Amino acid sequence: MTRWDDLKLKLIERDGSTCSICGKTLLMDLRLLRIEHIKPVSRGGKSDLDNLRIVCPECNFYVTDLREYEFVDYLVCLLRMNSTFSEVQQEISLGYGQAAYAKRIDIFAQEIKNNNWSEVYIECKSQRGFSLRRIEDMLTQLKTYHTLIEGKRLALAFPGTLPKKTIEAIEAQGIEVWDIPFLSQRFENEIPYVEHPVFQPILLAALAKKQQSPEEILIQKLRNCQPGKEDWSKYQKIIGEILERLFCPPLSTPISERSDAEQVNRRDYILTNYAESGFWHFLRTTYQADYIVVDAKNYKNDVGKKEALQIANYLKPHGAGLFGIIFCRDSIDNGCECTLREQWTIHRKLIIVVSDRDVEQMLLNKSSNGPPEEIIKQKIEDFRLSM
Known part of the structure; x- marks a missing residue:
């Protein structure tokens, strides 16, 4: 057994046999499981258990294409520049003890709404869109998060747009959808000042859009x-x-x-x-x-x-x-x-x-x-x- 196989077994024992990104139940075949660094090595992350998680092959493929942490970092910058948000934090553990490692959410913030501070937990995905099966997997994951935050607000943020019926299905579960239309309107004043080679042009284009597109x-x-x-x-x-x-x-x-x-x-x-x-x-x-x-x-x-x-x-x-x-x-x-x-x-x-x-x-x-x-x-x- 290789060192990485041993790490996979330890992570499964700690976190359970579900993908930590999409929430899908994993096949117990070590060859098909992937280890993902929570904080990338390129940004100082270490290859120890506290910084590792198990993911399925498709999530591992997508995060290497446009890594999720880039979108998390970008959204954190928007939140911190916006005066209606405060206490913005990354990588928040949900739950206590060993279970907390398995349930981490990307961003926590407080937002002033109707003169009261409201806590919001934000799960981020870097994909632009999702098949129906991916939506179902994510909902399973997010429902688990809902049980751990005791009625606080929960949001799904990603740099794309979903069909109307899909958005309605997600919102019916009490989950907010922070997609491109939402982000472009909510952070209209901040977007021009937060640079990113991919995400900023997407949001700027959404801001400039006035007529129906051919699509x-x-x-x-x-x-x-x-x-x-x-x-x-x-x-x-x-x-x-x-x-x-x-x-x-x-x-x-x-x-x-x-x-x-x-x-x-x-x-x-x-x-x-x-x-x-x-x-x-x-x-x-x-x-x-x-x-x-x-x-x-x-x-x-x-x-x-x-x-x-x-x-x-x-x-x-x-x-x-x-x-x-x-x-x-x-x-x-x-x-x-x-x-x-x-x-x-x-x-x-x-x-x-x-x-x-x-x-x-x-x-x-x-x-x-x-x-x-x-x-x-x-x-x-x-x-x-x-x-």
């Missing part, structure tokens, strides 16, 4: 399109517009209603993938995604096994490749889920499902100059790690 217009068009047979062609056209807005370039303009040589299998859209770098290049080389095959299902009910097989039949290693996306209004049934798993396990055909809420998240990412493919990446990771 917001597409979100409204999607919401106005009713599920069902009557609007199937309208929905398909909207999905084509959304695909082009989100991913072209680097992908080519969507080719609509393309069938195979036998005229048996027809798909709604095909996007050619010639990307030579980045996420789409990774997708092409790893999942044989020379073409992105898309089906749009404007169903009132859940998408089923039949629809999964339809797109799977079009995917061929010598043809369009082995990667596809089903766009649907809400969700899939158990038969569809089992079929998707079988197609991946047996035939290496990777098909992910994207709902209206996922589409809105991708468009919101794009609108705030974030990567819309982040949600595709999360969906793939959620699918692979659930196998």
Whole structure:
């Protein structure tokens, strides 16, 4: 057993078997677990137990892309410059004894509201957007925090924007959402004076924004399109517009209603993938995604096994490749889920499902100059790690 494996076991014994960032229950396979420094080594952090925590592979991947502590530091600067906040502190332990190590929250502050000081605990994430499964994992984590702060205010802060329904679901749990619209309005006077190469431009752009963006217009068009047979062609056209807005370039303009040589299998859209770098290049080389095959299902009910097989039949290693996306209004049934798993396990055909809420998240990412493919990446990771 290596030194790092021994550290992982000690951290699990101390903190439990959940990811300290997203709150997801971890598989007890030491090879899949990652150790994260709470205070980075580059900033003087040490590799001892007090400065280490266990995280899942996907959270470990994301914090190395844009590290969470950068966003925490940036938000702390905004809070300390704002006269309505005081007693701003970082890395606050929740609970007592050994359990306190496992439950740390990023920021604590007091805010003057209605002439009274109100305590607020702020959990920060560096991602610009989240898949539905990531939201569920975070809510599980935040609910645990709620039980430890005895009715005090709890906020989720991140440098992005969420779909309206997702925000409502989080706020229904008594959790405040400090997203880009909130932060840009709340710290309007401080943002011009707190520099950061990523976060400041995002917030300044939100401050300058006066008209609806093309992405917001597409979100409204999607919401106005009713599920069902009557609007199937309208929905398909909207999905084509959304695909082009989100991913072209680097992908080519969507080719609509393309069938195979036998005229048996027809798909709604095909996007050619010639990307030579980045996420789409990774997708092409790893999942044989020379073409992105898309089906749009404007169903009132859940998408089923039949629809999964339809797109799977079009995917061929010598043809369009082995990667596809089903766009649907809400969700899939158990038969569809089992079929998707079988197609991946047996035939290496990777098909992910994207709902209206996922589409809105991708468009919101794009609108705030974030990567819309982040949600595709999360969906793939959620699918692979659930196998």
